Amino acid sequence: MVRLELFGGFRVTIGALVVPDEAWHRRKMSALIKLLCLAPKHRLRRDQITAALWPDLTPAAAAANLRKTVHYIRHMLPEQHYETNPIVAEGDLLGLPVEHIWVDVVAFRTQVVQARERRDLEAYAEVVELYRDGLLPEDDDEWTASYRFDLRRDYVAILEEYAGILEAAGLLEETARVAHTLIELDPLIESAHVCLMRVLALAGRRAEALRQYEVLRRVLQVELGIEPGPEAQRMHEEVRVRQVTEPALTSALWERVGTLRMVSGDPRGAVKAYTSALERTTGQADAARLHRLLASAHLDRHQVALAEPHLARAEAMTTDPAEAARLACLRGEVDCLNSDLDRALHNALRARALAAVHGTAEDRARAEEAIAMVSHVRGDWRRGLDAELRRAGGQLDTDTFVGPFDIHQCIGQFHLYSDELSRDVEQYARTTLAHASDAGVVRVQAFAWCLLGESLLLHEQFDEAAGCLGQSAELHASLGSTSGALPWQRLAEVAVCQQRYDEVGPALRRASAIATVSPMARHVWQRIHATAAFARLERGEPEQAARSIRAAAAAAARYGGCPTCGALLHPIAAETYAALGDCEPARAHAVAAARIAERFGGSAWQAMASSSAASAALVEGDPRAAGAAFTAAAAGYERVGHAYWARRSRRQAAGAAGLAGLADQDGNVHGTPRP
The missing domain is CATH 1.25.40.10 (Tetratricopeptide repeat domain)
Known part of the structure; x- marks a missing residue:
């Protein structure tokens, strides 16, 4: 197995042997390996390679250079150090021996998908550890720029998510470290400064939180000529004037963390944060509100048994009619999940009546949403x-x-x-x-x-x-x-x-x-x-x-x-990764599509799941199974009259059948069918 690393610098390990830098005695030798590491399925046409590596040469001269470079790579090490050619030729294509290699960039992208699926700290930590100092930090080749930009953008997004999950879990020092990393990457990421201010305040480090606001203010003024946004200004003011006692401020910050996690689709993280807020609150009204928020976070995951005690506590403690409207909405949601639809509608209508008199525009909107959802479930x-x-x-x-x-x-x-x-x-x-x-x-x-x-x-x-x-x-x-x-x-x-x-x-x-x-x-x-x-x-x-x-x-x-x-995301994603030869993300999206089909039922949902499964089967080398799944997808789309997607799936089924025929002839699948 050959291990190819591009993050933090280029490094090749064959078995236990680390290839020394001096072995790449010609710069284009390592450049060719890097280029193929980043290419779809780790292969490219010869003209694509020469255009990237020798853009200023004539096609004939560039082709000659490519032949020499491939020769040098193939004879760089004694044969006993590898079991296959390091560069594989297939017609006009050159590639890496995919069965024998591990590439860190591919692993990074796969682990990003898995981290988002699992939503646990260990998975995010593995992604962050893999990235190190970024893609080929010492290389200045023009063709690496777009790859470096894309991977850096993915890394920034992962760091933001990681910081949110750490913060919700109460791991404040770790959150601060991730926020610092984000700020070092890009001092203009205002949300990272705000996150750092918040965790410093939660940790009782008020002076540092205030200093961080000044750092943000100076950076924005110098670089963009603007002031910090409303969230940063509000937090700065809360910490500066200390309008509330320390436990209450801490509770308010934890509540804000929970709200941020709910907005980002992480109800488990929200539960942790709201629980931390509840442990620190002293007022009955605040406690009632936090019980209501905890019930809402549990209901977001359809966990009625966990939501019920918090909802009951909130109802018993609440005297504010606006808060009562919000609780009526949640009670209607519980009734809906328990299939008591008449009672659910009663509570949704009660929420609307209370919100119309006592609530905010958001309360009225939520009541209307509750009525619409109950009507939907009732048919x-x-x-x-x-x-x-x-x-x-x-x-x-x-x-x-x-x-x-x-x-x-x-x-x-x-x-x-x-x-x-x-x-x-x-x-x-x-x-x-x-x-x-x-x-x-x-x-x-x-x-x-x-x-x-x-x-x-x-x-x-x-x-x-x-x-x-x-x-x-x-x-x-x-x-x-x-x-x-x-x-x-x-x-x-x-x-x-x-x-x-x-x-x-x-x-x-x-x-x-x-x-x-x-x-x-x-x-x-x-x-x-x-x-x-x-x-x-x-x-x-x-x-x-x-x-x-x-x-x-x-x-x-x-x-x-x-x-x-x-709905469109998973079949398109599975097909995309299949076209790139990436098995794990293709299969992950197929699994996600299957879960949605199981939840909603119906031919169209099942068709999308079948299409996703077909793409995953293709990249896993089973065109016969892919053809059957594409055919099933077409039938599902036809049942609901989705003519375009039915025709498209029929074409994909025919392409998979062609690949199955080739596989029967020589035992090899040569590629994925284009729609």
Whole structure:
């Protein structure tokens, strides 16, 4: 086994033998190995290699240099030190012997996926340890720049996630060390400064927290000419004036940590942080609120038995009617999970009544979301939305209803992919649009235009879909900057399906700009990145697609994710990694898709799981199993009328069958089929 390391510098180990630096007596010898280490499946065409290593030479001269370089590498060490050629030729391709090598960059990317899946400290620590000083820090070759940038971006995202998990676990010194590392990497990462300020304050090191704020203020002023953001300013002021006693301040900071973990989709970390806050609080109202937050964090993982005692304590301790509205929402969620839907609706309506008088706009929004979700589980969401349109009318166009329409959009996605419900989504959208137009309610019109466009898109009526989605985007724009990401994302998807790739980037940039400030962030970021990966994959750029998949994972770690709205991610991710020859991440996404299919049921969800499994089977060298899974995916898509994806899966099944035929002839699988 040959161990190839690129992080912290180039190093090759063959068995127990470390290849000395002087063995690479020509610089291009090591450059060729590095280039192949970073290449998809560790192989490249000869012209790609010569363009990277000898860009200034004529093709003939560069090809001659490549032949000499390969010769030098193959004869660099005595034969007894390796069992196979270090450079493998296959037609016009040159590559590394993949069965005999371990590459740290590949391991890093695989472990990033595993760390995010497992969400434990040991997994994150292994990723951080592997990165060391970054990719080939002493190399200045132009072709390494993009690889170095991508890996550094992934490393920064992992460090931010790692710091959050450490902080929630109460490991403050370790959190401070990771935050310092982030600041050393990029002093302009304001969230790292804020994290460091917070853990210093939690550790009782107030003076250091104040000094860190001054460091942040100076850096931002010198580099960007701006002041620190609201979160940093608020924390600085709390620590500076000591408006509360030390235990109360500590409790408030731990509560904030818990809230950050909930936003980033880490309810386990939130439970740890809220528990720390509860242990330090002294007031009854604060304790009641923390019990409510703990119940909410447990319910996020559907752990009713763990949530119930906290919810009961909060209900017994609470006298504030606004807090009672929040508790009624949670009680309705418990009832919903316990299948007591009548009682769940009663509590959701009670929450709305209390919030309307005593609560904030966010409380009112959560109550509306609870009603929508109960209606969805009861099977009468469509009637409920129509009733809401008649009841609230023009109030639906106020900011109060931005949040609730997150859940309506999410439920709409579920209907698009459900066996029974998908059949008449188009008609339902048209009926809702007519009612909303008669009532003059812009938000519901925008929702209905989007749902209609999505239905037409999945039925392969691309031109009509684009028109509907464009109308939805325009109406959302009239409501402000925080809505409309979904129709722009779907417009990009239409463009990919029609191979109008120049339209994809502008549409996704519009969607991204809205998602940055939208309460729909957890619903759209994964789909935005998945669409970008889909476009790159269709253009034959799997390495670029993988960058988008990794960005999707980082977005989910920061904003949380939604399995319904992120439906496209796993099959595209599995296909991307299969095209790159990366088994473990392909299989990880196949497993994730299978879990979602098991949770929701239905042909479309199962089709996505089958497609993901097919891609994993391909990269694992089983084209026959892949062909069967692609065929199953096509049948599933056909059952719900998703014509484009059904045709695409049929083509993939045919490609897998061709590979199976080749394998029968010579026992070797030569590559993965392109869609």
